[in-house]
Amino acid sequence: MKLLRIDIDRSPDHPAATRLSGVVRYDDPRGGPAEETYWYDVPEAFASSISDSGNPWLAGLLPVAVALGEPLALSRPVDPLLLDNAPERMRVWQYWAPERKPVEIEADVLEATGWPGGAARTASFFSGGVDSFHTALVPRHVPVDDLLLVLGTFDLVSGHDASYERVRANMQAAADAIGKTLVPVTTNQMKTRMAASDPKHLAGGSMLAAVALALERRYARVMTSAAADPRGFDSATGHPYLTALHSTRHTRFLEEGFGCSRVAKTEVVARSGAALAALRVCFMSGDETNCGECVKCLRTMVALEALGVLGRAPFGQASLSPSRIARITVVDERERHYYEELPPFCRKHGRADLAEAVERALGRARRHDRFRPFVRWLRRFPVVGPATHRLEALVQDEGRVDYRPPRE
Amino acid sequence: MNLADVDVAASPDRSGWTRLTGRVAYDAAQDGKREEAYWFEFPDAYAGSITTSGNPWLACLLPVAVEIGEPLVLSRPVDPQMLDFARDRLAIWHWWNPRSAPVRIEADVEAAPAAAGRRTVSLFSGGVDSFYTVLTPRAWPIDDLLVIHGAFDLMYAKRESFDRVQARLQAAADALGKVLIPSATNLLHTRLGATDLSYMSQGSMMGSVPLALERRFARILIPSSIDLDWKEAWGTHPITDAMLSTSATIVAEDGLAARRIEKTSFVAGSDVALSSLRVCLFTGDETNCMRCEKCLRAAIALEALGVLARAPAFGTAKLDVRRVARMPIGDPDVRHYYAELIPYCRERGRSDLADAIARSLLRARLHDPFRSIVRRLRKVPGIGAATRWLESRVHDPGVTWHLPQ
Numbered sequence: 001m002k003l004l005r006i007d008i009d010r011s012p013d014h015p016a017a018t019r020l021s022g023v024v025r026y027d028d029p030r031g032g033p034a035e036e037t038y039w040y041d042v043p044e045a046f047a048s049s050i051s052d053s054g055n056p057w058l059a060g061l062l063p064v065a066v067a068l069g070e071p072l073a074l075s076r077p078v079d080p081l082l083l084d085n086a087p088e089r090m091r092v093w094q095y096w097a098p099e100r101k102p103v104e105i106e107a108d109v110l111e112a113t114g115w116p117g118g119a120a121r122t123a124s125f126f127s128g129g130v131d132s133f134h135t136a137l138v139p140r141h142v143p144v145d146d147l148l149l150v151l152g153t154f155d156l157v158s159g160h161d162a163s164y165e166r167v168r169a170n171m172q173a174a175a176d177a178i179g180k181t182l183v184p185v186t187t188n189q190m191k192t193r194m195a196a197s198d199p200k201h202l203a204g205g206s207m208l209a210a211v212a213l214a215l216e217r218r219y220a221r222v223m224t225s226a227a228a229d230p231r232g233f234d235s236a237t238g239h240p241y242l243t244a245l246h247s248t249r250h251t252r253f254l255e256e257g258f259g260c261s262r263v264a265k266t267e268v269v270a271r272s273g274a275a276l277a278a279l280r281v282c283f284m285s286g287d288e289t290n291c292g293e294c295v296k297c298l299r300t301m302v303a304l305e306a307l308g309v310l311g312r313a314p315f316g317q318a319s320l321s322p323s324r325i326a327r328i329t330v331v332d333e334r335e336r337h338y339y340e341e342l343p344p345f346c347r348k349h350g351r352a353d354l355a356e357a358v359e360r361a362l363g364r365a366r367r368h369d370r371f372r373p374f375v376r377w378l379r380r381f382p383v384v385g386p387a388t389h390r391l392e393a394l395v396q397d398e399g400r401v402d403y404r405p406p407r408e
Numbered sequence: 409m410n411l412a413d414v415d416v417a418a419s420p421d422r423s424g425w426t427r428l429t430g431r432v433a434y435d436a437a438q439d440g441k442r443e444e445a446y447w448f449e450f451p452d453a454y455a456g457s458i459t460t461s462g463n464p465w466l467a468c469l470l471p472v473a474v475e476i477g478e479p480l481v482l483s484r485p486v487d488p489q490m491l492d493f494a495r496d497r498l499a500i501w502h503w504w505n506p507r508s509a510p511v512r513i514e515a516d517v518e519a520a521p522a523a524a525g526r527r528t529v530s531l532f533s534g535g536v537d538s539f540y541t542v543l544t545p546r547a548w549p550i551d552d553l554l555v556i557h558g559a560f561d562l563m564y565a566k567r568e569s570f571d572r573v574q575a576r577l578q579a580a581a582d583a584l585g586k587v588l589i590p591s592a593t594n595l596l597h598t599r600l601g602a603t604d605l606s607y608m609s610q611g612s613m614m615g616s617v618p619l620a621l622e623r624r625f626a627r628i629l630i631p632s633s634i635d636l637d638w639k640e641a642w643g644t645h646p647i648t649d650a651m652l653s654t655s656a657t658i659v660a661e662d663g664l665a666a667r668r669i670e671k672t673s674f675v676a677g678s679d680v681a682l683s684s685l686r687v688c689l690f691t692g693d694e695t696n697c698m699r700c701e702k703c704l705r706a707a708i709a710l711e712a713l714g715v716l717a718r719a720p721a722f723g724t725a726k727l728d729v730r731r732v733a734r735m736p737i738g739d740p741d742v743r744h745y746y747a748e749l750i751p752y753c754r755e756r757g758r759s760d761l762a763d764a765i766a767r768s769l770l771r772a773r774l775h776d777p778f779r780s781i782v783r784r785l786r787k788v789p790g791i792g793a794a795t796r797w798l799e800s801r802v803h804d805p806g807v808t809w810h811l812p813q
Contacts, residue, residue, distance in 0.1 A: 080547035091665035095636050109547045141488030141517050142655070220655075221489075239636065241646045241664050249548065249626075252658065256492075258647060259499030 060210030131225035177274030471609035504641035537631035610643025
C-alpha cells in the first residue's frame, strides 16, 4: 500500500475546519476500493499546527499494512526516530500475535526539524472518561495544555455530526472550566480499512497517535492515561513501551497514572464539579450520555454513589440501590478486576451496603462461570432459549454488550 | 535524606578524569554513617558535559529514600518532567511491593529546561542486549557507548580488569564507528547498593550515570534485559526507566520485543560482536566464566549457530553436551529462556543440545519441591558437605557469586 499524496484544505463537511487528507492506494483491493482517502478535520484555529510530514501517516497506516500484509510506501518524509521505532512496533505486534508479520517500509527520512519555534505544548487524549479527566486534573510541573478529543474513533464512531457536536459542547464546557484548551479532531478512520485492522488488539494506539501527530507542530508531549496496572499489559490494553514508540524527535508519547487504581482516579475526578458534569464513560451510547446499564457505567456509578456524588453526574439517576448492584452481570475477567477494587473503597466511604452488593454480584458471577458454555448452548434452542433467558433474569440483570446507536 | 551539595573536581583516583560528587546526609544513620559521598567519574574530555542539576541525583537517590523511608530533599533544581514522573516511579514501586511506601520529594524546579544535547548514547557492557541495541540499523544512529566501572558485572572489578574490558570494548566501538565513553561510579558501594536492586533500583542506578552527562545527550538507550512477557517487578523495567527522561533527554529501553534467542542470533552475525562478547556477571573482567547459567545459556545458542569458536571470551571451541545436561537451572525466572532453546537447537540440527537442555530442565523441575530442605541441610555441619557431594552426583554447582579478581 502506498500513501500517494496528502492535502491540506478546507473541510468539505465541517465549516470552519481544515482537513488533512491522505490518499492511499492498496496493492490488492481485496474486493474493496483500490484507493481510500483518510482524513482529519481540525478547527481552523489550530490549522497552522497541521503536519505535512509523513509522521501521522506512518503512525496510522502501519497496522493497516501489517493487517493486509502489504509493504508500506510513504510519499512524505518521516522522522528518523519514528522510522526506527516502526520495526519495533511490528515486533511487538508479532510477539503478541505471531501471524502478524512485519512489512517493509519505504520512506525518506525527515532531516530538518521542520517548523519554526518548535513544538512546545502538552496534549492529553481526552474522551471525557475517568482516565482522561484524571490525567487532565492531576497537578503537574509540566501541565497538560490541550485536551485532544477524537471524534470518529472507538466510542464515537457513529459519524452523526449532531452526536459529535453534543459531545464536543460538553467537553468544551469542561475544558473551559478546568482551564484547558479543547482540540476536537474529527476523522474518518473507522470508515476506512483501519476499521478492519483490529482496533482493539492492533491498530488502536496507532489510530490515536496519528491524530496527535497530525498536529505535531503543536506538541512536545502527548500524554495517555495508563489503562492497566503495571502487571496487566497485553495486546488489548497496549503497553507503555508501545505507546512511546510513536514518539518523534520533537513529540514524545508518554503514559502516566501507573499504580493509580480506577477508584482512586474516580475519587480525584469526583472532586471536580466540571468533570462530574461532563463525565462520559460509556462505550455503548455513542454520544454524550451514559447508558447506565453496561458494566462500565455501573462500576463508575457504584464508586460515585459511594462518594455521594452520583446525582451530580450524567447517569440519569440520583442514586443507585444495593439491590440493583447485586444483580449486575460481571462476566469479563478484566471487569472483575475493577469490580474487586470497589468493596474496600465503598467500606472506606461508609457504604458497606454497596460493598456487600458488589461482593454478591462477583460471587455469583464466579459461581456461574462453570455453567456459562452450557447456558450459551441452551440459548440457541427455540423453546429452551427463551426459558433460559427467563431463568437467568430471576438471578441477575441482563448484561449490556450491544452498541446503542446515538439518538438524533 | 538530603543531597546537601554537589561538586565537580579532578578525580582523586584517576588522573585525567573528572569526578561529580554528591554529599548525602541521612536523617537516621545508615550502617553507622550519617553522610555518604556518591560519585560519578568520566575522562576529562567529557567534563564539559557533566551536569550540576539535580537530575542524576533524583534518579539514583529516590530508591534509597524509599527503602529507608525518609523524604528526599535535593539542593539542586530538577527537571519538571522528571519530577512529575518521580511520582509515577514511586507509585509503581509501591504497587510492586506494598512495603515500598512513597516518600515526599522536595526540590526546586529548573526554571528553564537544560539545553538539549544532540547525541545518542547506549549503555554498553559488551553483552548480547548491548550488542543487539548497537547493531540494530537506525535512521537516528547511536553515537556513544557508555561502559560503567562499578555496574553490576564490574562492581568488584579491579582497575586493571576494567582496563582490559575497556580495551576490548574500545576495539568493538572503533570497528562499529562509535565513541566509547568509559565511566566509573561508587553507587553500588553506597546505601544504594543495599536497596532492592533486582526488583526496584537497578535502572535508577544505571540511568543516573549517563544523566550525569545529560548536557551531551538527546537520548539515552538502555538495552532491555527482559521481554514483553515479563509481568512482574524488575529493577530495570521499560516503564520505570522511561520515567528517568527529562525535558531535554529521552531515556528509553530498547529491544523489549525481541526474544533472547532472536537477539543472540542477530548478534552472532557480527564478527565484531563475537570477538568481544562478554555476558558473565561474575568474572568482573573481559572473560566469561562458562560456569554460570548465563554464560552457558549464551554458549549453547552460539554453539547451535556454529559460531562459539569465534567468540574467544568463552574460552572454548566446542561446548561439551554433558555439561549442558548437568546444568543446574534453579532460578524459575530463567527457565523460559532454556525452553526456547530446545526447538531452536533442533531447528539447527543440534538435537543433542536440545536433549541435554530438556534433561536439565526436567531435573530442575523435579528438584523444586526439595530445594528448601536441601538449602537447610547444606548449612548443617557434617551433613552440608555430604549434601553437596550428593548434589554433585546429578548436576554441576551453579555460580552465584562474584569470582575473586
